[in-house]
Structure formats: structure tokens, C-alpha cells
Amino acid sequence: MPLEMIDEKLKARFGKVKLLLLDVDGVLTDGRIIYDSSGRDSKFFDVHDGLGVFVLHKFGINTIIITAKNSKTLRPRSKDMRVAEVFADIFPKTAVLDKIIKKYHVLEDEICFVGDDLVDLALMRKIGLPVATANAANEIKEAAAYVTACMGGRGAVREVAELILKSQGKWNDVLKFYEA
Numbered sequence: 001m002p003l004e005m006i007d008e009k010l011k012a013r014f015g016k017v018k019l020l021l022l023d024v025d026g027v028l029t030d031g032r033i034i035y036d037s038s039g040r041d042s043k044f045f046d047v048h049d050g051l052g053v054f055v056l057h058k059f060g061i062n063t064i065i066i067t068a069k070n071s072k073t074l075r076p077r078s079k080d081m082r083v084a085e086v087f088a089d090i091f092p093k094t095a096v097l098d099k100i101i102k103k104y105h106v107l108e109d110e111i112c113f114v115g116d117d118l119v120d121l122a123l124m125r126k127i128g129l130p131v132a133t134a135n136a137a138n139e140i141k142e143a144a145a146y147v148t149a150c151m152g153g154r155g156a157v158r159e160v161a162e163l164i165l166k167s168q169g170k171w172n173d174v175l176k177f178y179e180a
Contacts, residue, residue, distance in 0.1 A: 006146070006163070010145065010146060011167050012167075013128065013129045013145060014112070014129065014163045014164050014166075014167035014168075015167040015168050016109060016110050016128065016129075017061065017110060017111070017112045017128075017129060017164045017167075017168075018061065018062075018104075018106045018110040018111070019061065019062055019063075019064065019100070019104050019106045019110060019111045019112070020053075020056060020061060020062070020063045020064070020111075020112050020113075020114070020160070020161070020164065021063075021064050021065075021066055021100070021111060021112065021113040021114070021123070021127070022053075022063060022064070022065050022066070022113070022114050022157060023065075023066065023067060023093075023113075023114065023115045023116060023117075023119075023120050024043075024065060024067040024069070024071075024074060025043070025067070025069060025116075025117075026116035026117055026133060026135065026136070026152040026153070027114050027115065027116050027133055027152045027153070027156065027157065028045055028046075028049055028065075028077075028152070028153060028157060029043045029044055029045055029046075029152065029153040030044055030151065030152060030153030030154060031116070031135070031152060031153065032044060033071075040072070041071050041072070041073065042073065043071065043073050043074075044153060045077050045153070046153050046154055046155060046157075046158070048155050048158040049153070049155060049156070049157035049158050049161075050077070050080060050081045051158065052157050052158035052159075052160070052161030052162065053081040053082065053083060053157060053161065054080075054081050054082050055161060055165065055174055056161050056164065056165065057081075057082035057083075057084070058082075058174075058177070059165060059170050059173065059174065061164060061165075062084035062085075062104060063081070063082075063083050063084060064083065064084055064085045064086070064087065064100060064104075065078055065083055065085070065086045065087065065088075066087045066090055066093045066096060066113075066123070067086075067087070067088050067089075067090065068089070068090060068091045068093065068119045069088065069089070070088035070089045071088075074086060074088060084104075085100075091119060092119075092122050092123075093119065093120065093122065093123040094122045094123050094126055097123065097126060097127075107128070108126060108127050108128055109127075109128035110128060111127040111128055111129065112127070112128070112129040112130075112131060112160065112164065113127050113129070113130055113131065114131045114132075114133065114148075114156065114157060114160055115130070115131070115132060115133075115136065115140055116132065116133045116135065116136040116137065116140055116152050117136065117137050117140060118137060118139060118140070120140060121139060121140060121143060124140065124143045124144065125143060129145055129146070130143055130144045130145055130146075131144055131145065131146045131147070131148065131160055132144035132146075132147045132148070133147075133148050133150070133151060133152035133156040134147060134148050134149060134150055134151045134152075134156065135151045135152050136152070146160075146163075148160065
């Protein structure tokens with residue numbers, strides 16, 4: 001969604017974001033998990049979402065992954081995107097919030113979290129900018145300050161990254177970086 005289409009209060013909330021927290025399944029992926037005959041899992045990650053996370057890092061905004069599951073596919077993808085930290089096998093997800101706030105020197109109001117399902121609900125209610133993907137559970141959408149136009153694993157994270165960067169006046173610098 002273009003920045004011009006969101007109200008000034010919401011723009012201000014995106015403008016305050018210093019840290020992005022992300023769920024994985026249904027947010028960075030489309031929610032499908034494929035198991036092979038040996039029990040190894042595969043996930044589909046969107047390259048546009050990955051670039052969004054990478055650009056946030058490049059322009060001073062860290063991203064942290066908090067997931068209730070663990071997957072061997074997560075570590076290499078997180079490294080590619082320049083994710084600052086991964087918390088896997090975490091439930092409830094709020095269990096790591098105080099640690100994150102202290103380590104990254106942020107306030108709850110300066111944190112954006114993108115979630116899609118019930119395991120994300122408690123964390124969404126504790127941070128300043130809760131975001132739901134277009135394909136999120138109804139309860140998550142109701143708890144969200146913003147619902148993405150894009151589906152999880154299909155550009156939702158990129159949409160959020162762009163809204164953060166545009167609200168903070170950094171988008172033209174991003175474009176200049178890629179025009180060089």
C-alpha cells in the first residue's frame with residue numbers, strides 16, 4: 001500500500017520504528033511446510049521480502065525473527081537477509097521481549113511486529129506497531145494497527161519495510177543506493 005493511502009497517525013507510528021520483529025511461517029513464508037521422506041522441511045521465502053529486510057538493515061533498522069518452530073532452513077535465510085538475531089522454539093513469544101528491549105535499547109513503542117496467527121497475539125498486544133498479513137487469522141487482524149495488502153510470503157514484509165523507510169524519509173536514499 002502506498003504511504004499516501006495511510007493516515008497521518010499510522011505514518012507517525014511507522015516513523016518511530018527502530019526494530020522490526022517477524023514471525024516466519026505465514027509471514028516470511030506463505031505458510032506451507034514441505035517435509036521430504038527423511039523428515040526434512042522446506043519452506044518458500046520471497047526474494048522481495050528478503051530485500052526489504054536487507055535494506056532495513058542497510059539503513060539502520062534491525063530485524064529479529066521470533067518463531068514458535070525451528071527449522072534448518074531458517075538460519076541460512078536469516079543470514080542472507082542480515083537478520084540481527086533469531087529466536088526459535090519460543091512460546092510464548094513475549095518471553096524474549098524484555099531481553100530484546102534491553103539488548104537493542106528500544107521502547108515497546110518503537111517496535112513493529114508482523115504476525116499472522118494466534119501464537120502471535122500476545123506479542124502483538126505488547127508492542128507499539130502490530131501488523132497482520134493479509135492472510136492472517138481474524139483475531140490477528142483485529143489486534144493489528146495495520147493489515148498488509150500483500151499475503152505472507154508474498155511481499156507482506158517488503159510492504160512493511162517500505163512503509164517504515166518511507167515514513168522515516170529514507171526511501172530516496174534507498175533508491176539512490178540502487179541507482180549507483
